[in-house]
Amino acid sequence: MNRALSAITINIGKAGINDNVIEEITRQIKAQEIVKLRFAKGISSEKEMYITQIVEKTNSKLIDLRGNVAVIYKKKR
Template sequence: MSQSKKEMMNRALSAMTMNIGKAGVNDNVIEEIKRQLKANEIVKLKFAKNIAKNKDDYIADIVQKTRSKLIDVRGNVAVIYKKKP
């Protein structure tokens, strides 16, 4: 694991966690993720068990719409990053 990825994962331990529920991802969820990324750079997304089978599609959609980078996925939790402007 590269030094920067280790550093990101350490920062992710204290990052804001957003729960993605059974409703999935909609425009309001995307806007909230954008706000959190702007404030914190790193956001953890925790997917509800009943939508976890589709999480890869949701993650791809979120990363594309927020212009962020996927750092890691473990179980039903994804960590994304976007550098502050």
């Protein structure tokens, strides 16, 4: 089974991202290696900026982006 299909999904709403969202993404990526981020349709214009911030702050990699869903990955150490 594809691991991305079973990855936890974190929804990013109109409020965007803040320290709490980054902390939750960091926790999930440490546990799962792969996390899906689903962005609200209303923030699609800011999506690229949010993805860049999330990848930088969590030290992860963007491995897929389709529509409003991004998949990030960080190998467990």
